[in-house]
Amino acid sequence: MSMQWLETPAQPIDQAMLAAALARQGQLTKPPGSLGCLEEIAVRLAAMQGTQQPSLERVRITVFAADHGIADEGVSAFPQAVTGQMIANFAHGGAAISVLARNLGASLEVVDVGSKADSAAMLGVIVNKAGEGTANFRRQPAMSENQLAAALQVGRDAVIQALKDDAQLFIGGEMGIANTSAATAVACALLERSAHDIAGPGTGLDATGVSRKAQIIDDALALHRPALTSPLEILRHVGGFEIAALCGAYIASAQAGLPVLVDGFIASSAALLALRIRPDVADWLFFGHASAEPGYVHLMQALDARPLVNLDMRLGEGSGAAVALPILRLAAALHGQMATFAEAGVSAKRA
Ligand SMILES: Cc1cc2ncn([C@H]3O[C@H](COP(=O)(O)O)[C@@H](O)[C@H]3O)c2cc1C
Numbered sequence: 001m002s003m004q005w006l007e008t009p010a011q012p013i014d015q016a017m018l019a020a021a022l023a024r025q026g027q028l029t030k031p032p033g034s035l036g037c038l039e040e041i042a043v044r045l046a047a048m049q050g051t052q053q054p055s056l057e058r059v060r061i062t063v064f065a066a067d068h069g070i071a072d073e074g075v076s077a078f079p080q081a082v083t084g085q086m087i088a089n090f091a092h093g094g095a096a097i098s099v100l101a102r103n104l105g106a107s108l109e110v111v112d113v114g115s116k117a118d119s120a121a122m123l124g125v126i127v128n129k130a131g132e133g134t135a136n137f138r139r140q141p142a143m144s145e146n147q148l149a150a151a152l153q154v155g156r157d158a159v160i161q162a163l164k165d166d167a168q169l170f171i172g173g174e175m176g177i178a179n180t181s182a183a184t185a186v187a188c189a190l191l192e193r194s195a196h197d198i199a200g201p202g203t204g205l206d207a208t209g210v211s212r213k214a215q216i217i218d219d220a221l222a223l224h225r226p227a228l229t230s231p232l233e234i235l236r237h238v239g240g241f242e243i244a245a246l247c248g249a250y251i252a253s254a255q256a257g258l259p260v261l262v263d264g265f266i267a268s269s270a271a272l273l274a275l276r277i278r279p280d281v282a283d284w285l286f287f288g289h290a291s292a293e294p295g296y297v298h299l300m301q302a303l304d305a306r307p308l309v310n311l312d313m314r315l316g317e318g319s320g321a322a323v324a325l326p327i328l329r330l331a332a333a334l335h336g337q338m339a340t341f342a343e344a345g346v347s348a349k350r351a
């Protein structure tokens, strides 16, 4: 399977609209800058969508699920079977992201990109498997080259589907027991840091558990070090199928000109991979919620990004992006619907 499509550049954002939107923000009936970050969000959305009336009515949330061989090392507080059980829960509408999607009027898709579960028997789950769980990367590369290409393509396919359904924003979520270990390993390799700086409790390890997890990840990184020569090789050796799918989805979104709202720690590790593969992806990404995982701040620093909200969440599934969505929607509405000084007959001059 080919990865050639990764070489297609991201769509440029509309620079003329960017300038026009910035000018419009200066004419709206408010002191200049008083809407803070909402102004920058609106201007970026206007430039992405090429309109002074940006809108995010139709939002696609795709949750990518996969299993991880590294779970065999005891790095999660929960058993591996929870991945499959949660896929069923997504299908039945009972997960946090199911509730958030319903309440936001967003469409939710669940894609099994490589779990051990029999998800074909679960109604409403899209089965597009790159494998049945990754290999244990403490012992061997997490995936083969073909599996990597397949998992990246799963993410791209999800975006192609979102575009067919006329989506105006893409949110990627993930489910995979032990995937904070894979995301930590990816972050450590990209940022050249020890896992003792990045690893966190994930689903709820205690301090001893976190330090054991960090050591296992550092040992794995030492094992693979000579092979970690590119972002794609890092992803292949120590990543996960759902992390690859997220990475592929972010790149495909930028190539198609579809804005993205990135979730927490795991999704942001995928975003950093995407940026290291294609720096021009950056123009298309918003970051939703600050993850409570300690590695998150290092990812934001490397991404030169700032999340919209911080509610101490550390769930994943796309939930952090989902709770931040109303902020993007409100920023867009303010930009398009506020009166200008001229329209409202309000003096634009300071006393
Ligand atoms: C019931 C349940 C629902 C979840 N939804 C997301 N995660 C989150 O926790 C997992 C990562 O943490 P770790 O690396 O510690 O296993 C991922 O599946 C992530 O999406 C969940 C975890 C559990 C237990």
Ligand SMILES: O=C(O)c1cccnc1
Pocket: 180, 202, 203, 263, 264, 265, 266, 267, 291, 292, 293, 313, 314, 315, 316, 317
């Ligand atoms: O921020 C996240 O994405 C996260 C943190 C802990 C566990 N699962 C997901």
